[in-house]
Amino acid sequence: MEKDTTRTLSKALEKIQKSEEADQFIQKHGQSDFVYFYEYLNWIIAQKNLTTAEVITRSGINKNYVYNILNGDKRKPGRDKILALCIGAQMSYSQTQRALEIGNVAPLYPKDERDVRIAVAINGGVGDVTKINLILDEYGLEPINV
Template identity: 35%
Template sequence: MGSTTKRLCDALLNADNIDSYFDNNADRIDIGVDLSEFLEEKLKESGLTRAELFARSSINPSYGYQLLSGLRSPARDTAVQLAFGLALDVDDTQKLLRMAKLGALYPRDRRDSIILFAISNGFTLPQTNELLFSYSMSGLSK
């Protein structure tokens, strides 16, 4: 368990009640915003249209609309593709993955570390796929 997670767990176990835990840790835990709301918020912040997001993410538009409306849940790579399409930073990408109940990008995993490097350096999805392929890793989009 990471040190931040351990601190949160300790705070939870030592809290007088669950509401005080939520109030004191609102900036560190995801409460009250679902994945589709988060994606819509980030889409609005980006200034992109939905069509532009799907093109930048290499996601079929009909599937993309289902993701944004909450009718479907993304696979992990699809969530990362959306992060690239929205040009999210590492923190927001990890938040997106948590909200989708998917595993966070893990720096000890070779493929994940390449993706984290690409995100932190502002790579696009095609640039990231090229980098993954150069290390004989599978790309993010089919």
């Protein structure tokens, strides 16, 4: 399915007046977004053919906590936990930003040095929280709290 912009969809929605048209619109464009971070994380893990063990190891988060997130028991993990799991799942910068948005926490902010260092590490393919924390430590910045 072609990725439609919100503006395009909004303009199309303005023209819908009948219930049948609404049904067709919903069927065609449905809810493709994720409501909870754990849904998105599970989807990314499946898309990248990763194992949960790999993600846990690279994230540095306690495995029981990760399983509670993955099965939906813990639906609102904190920002650093989401960042750690994104890094562990080797998400791109844009995927990480999307994950933070879905998790209802602040995205990586380009005027914050810590966030810039994390973003640069993600862009550079650093897929291990321990390595990113060493980079942050070099600059005297707060580590990702796992």
